Amino acid sequence: MPEPAPPDVTPAGDDPNALPVLEPFRASEPLTIGVELELQLVNTHDYDLAPFSDEMLRLMSRIDLPGAVVPEMTSSMIEVSTGVCRSHAQVREELEQLRSALVRSADRLNIAVVGGGTHPFQQWHRQRIYDKPRFRELSELYGYLSKQFTVFGQHVHVGCHDADAALLMLHRMSRYIPHFVALSASSPFVQGQDTQFDSARLNSVAAFPMSGRAPFTLSWDGFRDFFSRSTRTGVVRSMKDFYWDIRPKPEYGTIEIRVFDTPLTASRAAALAGFVQALAAWLLHEQPFVPREEDYMVYTYNRFQACRFGLEAVYVDPVSGRHQPLREHILQTLAVVAPHARDVGASEAIEQLAEATRAGVNDARWLRQKQGAERLLAEVVRQASLRFQQAA
Amino acid sequence: MTDLTATWAAWLTPSAGLPTVQWSLLLALAAAAGHLVHRYMALPKIVGYSAIGAMAGLAGFSGVAWPLQGPVLFFVELCVSIVLFETGGRIALRWFRHNPMVLLQSVLEAALTYAAVYAALRWFEVRPSVADALALVAMASSPAVLSRVVADVRAAGPVTERALVLTTLGAFYAIALVAARVGMLQREDTHWLQLLQPVGVVLGVSVLAGAGIAVVLRLALRFMNPASENTSILLLATIAAGTALASPLGGSAPLSALLAGLLLKQFHPRPWSWPRQFGTAASLLVMLGFVVVALVAAQQPWDPMLSTTVLALLGARGVAKVGGVLLGNPGSGTSWRQALLTGVALSPMASLGLLLVSQLSAAAIFTGPQIAAIGLPAILVLEGVGAIFATYVLHRARESSEGTVTGGIHA
Numbered sequence: 001m002p003e004p005a006p007p008d009v010t011p012a013g014d015d016p017n018a019l020p021v022l023e024p025f026r027a028s029e030p031l032t033i034g035v036e037l038e039l040q041l042v043n044t045h046d047y048d049l050a051p052f053s054d055e056m057l058r059l060m061s062r063i064d065l066p067g068a069v070v071p072e073m074t075s076s077m078i079e080v081s082t083g084v085c086r087s088h089a090q091v092r093e094e095l096e097q098l099r100s101a102l103v104r105s106a107d108r109l110n111i112a113v114v115g116g117g118t119h120p121f122q123q124w125h126r127q128r129i130y131d132k133p134r135f136r137e138l139s140e141l142y143g144y145l146s147k148q149f150t151v152f153g154q155h156v157h158v159g160c161h162d163a164d165a166a167l168l169m170l171h172r173m174s175r176y177i178p179h180f181v182a183l184s185a186s187s188p189f190v191q192g193q194d195t196q197f198d199s200a201r202l203n204s205v206a207a208f209p210m211s212g213r214a215p216f217t218l219s220w221d222g223f224r225d226f227f228s229r230s231t232r233t234g235v236v237r238s239m240k241d242f243y244w245d246i247r248p249k250p251e252y253g254t255i256e257i258r259v260f261d262t263p264l265t266a267s268r269a270a271a272l273a274g275f276v277q278a279l280a281a282w283l284l285h286e287q288p289f290v291p292r293e294e295d296y297m298v299y300t301y302n303r304f305q306a307c308r309f310g311l312e313a314v315y316v317d318p319v320s321g322r323h324q325p326l327r328e329h330i331l332q333t334l335a336v337v338a339p340h341a342r343d344v345g346a347s348e349a350i351e352q353l354a355e356a357t358r359a360g361v362n363d364a365r366w367l368r369q370k371q372g373a374e375r376l377l378a379e380v381v382r383q384a385s386l387r388f389q390q391a392a
Numbered sequence: 393m394t395d396l397t398a399t400w401a402a403w404l405t406p407s408a409g410l411p412t413v414q415w416s417l418l419l420a421l422a423a424a425a426g427h428l429v430h431r432y433m434a435l436p437k438i439v440g441y442s443a444i445g446a447m448a449g450l451a452g453f454s455g456v457a458w459p460l461q462g463p464v465l466f467f468v469e470l471c472v473s474i475v476l477f478e479t480g481g482r483i484a485l486r487w488f489r490h491n492p493m494v495l496l497q498s499v500l501e502a503a504l505t506y507a508a509v510y511a512a513l514r515w516f517e518v519r520p521s522v523a524d525a526l527a528l529v530a531m532a533s534s535p536a537v538l539s540r541v542v543a544d545v546r547a548a549g550p551v552t553e554r555a556l557v558l559t560t561l562g563a564f565y566a567i568a569l570v571a572a573r574v575g576m577l578q579r580e581d582t583h584w585l586q587l588l589q590p591v592g593v594v595l596g597v598s599v600l601a602g603a604g605i606a607v608v609l610r611l612a613l614r615f616m617n618p619a620s621e622n623t624s625i626l627l628l629a630t631i632a633a634g635t636a637l638a639s640p641l642g643g644s645a646p647l648s649a650l651l652a653g654l655l656l657k658q659f660h661p662r663p664w665s666w667p668r669q670f671g672t673a674a675s676l677l678v679m680l681g682f683v684v685v686a687l688v689a690a691q692q693p694w695d696p697m698l699s700t701t702v703l704a705l706l707g708a709r710g711v712a713k714v715g716g717v718l719l720g721n722p723g724s725g726t727s728w729r730q731a732l733l734t735g736v737a738l739s740p741m742a743s744l745g746l747l748l749v750s751q752l753s754a755a756a757i758f759t760g761p762q763i764a765a766i767g768l769p770a771i772l773v774l775e776g777v778g779a780i781f782a783t784y785v786l787h788r789a790r791e792s793s794e795g796t797v798t799g800g801i802h803a
Contacts, residue, residue, distance in 0.1 A: 108491045
């Protein structure tokens with residue numbers, strides 16, 4: 001899993017008019033994990049977004065680090081990723097090294113690094129595109145939508161033995177999208193306003209035509225057919241064009257969960273990855289249910305509830321239709337996966353999340369509390385930057 | 393013409409008087425010119441302000457005595473103080489601990505500028521005391537021009553930030569050294585310990601005044617919202633009071649404001665949102681500053697014989713500023729290209745330069761006219777041309793918002 005990889009489209013021979021072909025799924029060690037974090041770069045004057053990604057990349061390239069540091073669509077953001085990790089402890093260690101290096105580099109440039117799914121008051125139309133052909137191309141295609149999309153997420157990859165196992169894991173994991181959203185939610189403010197959502201970031205993602213859930217198929221052949229149909233229409237050219245909540249990543253041999261807001265701390269990001277790993281271990285070893293297309297009947301409603309109300313959301317069981325507080329279901333899930341968390345070394349992560357869930361605390365709530373006390377979003381960003389600076 | 397003016401003056405006596413009407417019309421014209429050059433020629437608005445000021449000066453507009461004094465001196469000081477307060481508040485001292493090369497860049501560019509300008513003027517056989525005075529003034533760039541340009545093109549990024557900080561530090565050195573130089577001119581002692589006394593007095597009083605302003609604002613911010621209009625008014629009024637008090641007490645008003653901003657930033661690290669609230673009142677003051685600079689500079693008798701000397705000063709200063717920034721660049725976190733652009737962004741001179749030349753002219757009875765004869769044309773050129781350079785540089789650095797806006801697809 002996340003090894004440096006070739007593009008996820010294999011050109012069919014030398015014919016430039018040939019349709020893209022789906023990359024073969026590379027097997028990877030099951031239950032390995034990898035984390036990507038998109039982070040905000042802000043100035044230390046008024047704490048607005050600051051276009052310093054080139055300078056950060058230059059300084060970070062001089063430090064020996066695990067994983068990778070890459071530019072993102074706009075020049076006020078940066079993405080860091082761990083290497084292939086086997087445990088929560090390893091993720092935490094690698095994220096901690098990256099965090100420490102980011103803080104040191106930012107200090108040298110007189111800027112700050114901040115987590116969170118949105119910058120609370122940045123003006124989207126003032127952001128600048130990073131000078132890279134793909135980013136320019138996407139900006140031209142999506143126009144206004146791309147300008148609205150200055151948001152920051154955490155992606156967690158889970159290694160899968162083969163392609164069919166990846167699809168099975170993907171559709172099982174889909175039941176837990178609300179859990180992931182509520183636990184990571186950190187984007188209540190957009191354009192200077194409280195959106196009343198805990199995760200407003202996902203509303204920006206929803207505007208894209210290829211967003212939402214992946215098509216329901218449990219066989220890679222079926223998925224390849226779907227991909228071929230999509231590319232034939234010319235709407236899709238590669239897997240990168242799908243902005244699904246969870247998508248397969250054939251070149252890594254993983255599924256990639258993309259609904260997390262970037263948390264305010266590296267510690268929380270590692271804990272979320274630990275939860276995903278423990279959940280995956282439970283699903284893999286106990287095969288507790290077989291996913292069905294009908295599961296998706298309540299998918300959008302559950303997702304909306306989690307975005308809107310966070311840990312206070314209602315969760316609708318896709319099988320029984322029973323309504324219960326999401327917080328309760330998260331605690332039940334954490335209890336169920338706890339033995340598997342022990343096996344994969346994620347007990348600490350599970351306990352950390354259980355404690356926060358019992359207290360009803362996520363980063364969105366923290367941000368709102370700070371704004372309630374300070375009544376100045378720039379000060380909230382400053383305090384969030386101090387929170388990011390703290391070692392795990 | 394004189395009769396007509398006298399008639400107007402007599403007719404206007406019951407109101408604010410003829411000078412008020414003249415200044416109001418001048419500012420109205422400057423505002424319109426600023427808008428037009430920006431809208432139709434893509435030039436910085438300052439070029440329009442300067443052009444109107446210069447035309448008024450060349451046409452013999454009266455009302456500004458030289459060296460500056462009275463209300464005009466106060467307004468120019470206030471304009472410089474407001475800008476320096478804000479730029480002083482951008483300086484986080486902890487940055488220099490994490491990146492001492494920035495401080496070195498600043499010291500190098502200022503020292504090199506002094507040396508280069510002094511040497512160039514001496515090459516043209518300008519007397520040492522005049523060369524020394526002008527070399528000190530040349531160290532200062534214009535925080536007002538740079539801030540205005542940054543606001544106009546909505547710039548943000550490494551070059552913008554670095555240029556603003558280097559400009560502020562340069563202003564700090566120049567104000568302190570010129571104030572000390574003026575103090576020395578007024579003494580007959582030659583012993584170095586006694587010569588240090590004026591430096592101590594200027595710095596001491598300025599630090600005290602700056603600390604006073606910072607304390608008042610810190611106390612106010614305990615119960616006032618920085619985003620409120622009332623806080624902005626309190627801020628402006630406090631700076632104005634500090635400006636009025638610092639100079640008579642033996643300090644420097646702009647230096648006090650700069651130190652106030654710097655101290656407030658250290659003891660009150662919360663974000664500064666009031667510059668956005670400064671609004672039209674502060675903009676008007678800053679614009680007035682640009683007009684006065686051009687007006688005063690253009691009013692001076694132009695001596696074509698001195699033009700080569702002025703050009704030499706400008707050339708030496710430009711090369712030294714770029715050279716100093718480049719020399720201190722390794723390890724400072726910016727690329728060579730960015731360092732080059734930062735050096736060019738330091739070229740503007742405006743109201744701060746005018747204030748320093750005025751101070752020196754007032755203190756040096758015999759050499760004052762020569763200091764003004766070389767210094768003022770240089771400032772006039774660098775107000776307009778420097779603003780154009782700074783705008784160009786921010787575009788080249790891709791740090792201006794114009795034409796580059798968009799967002800991202802990634803999450």
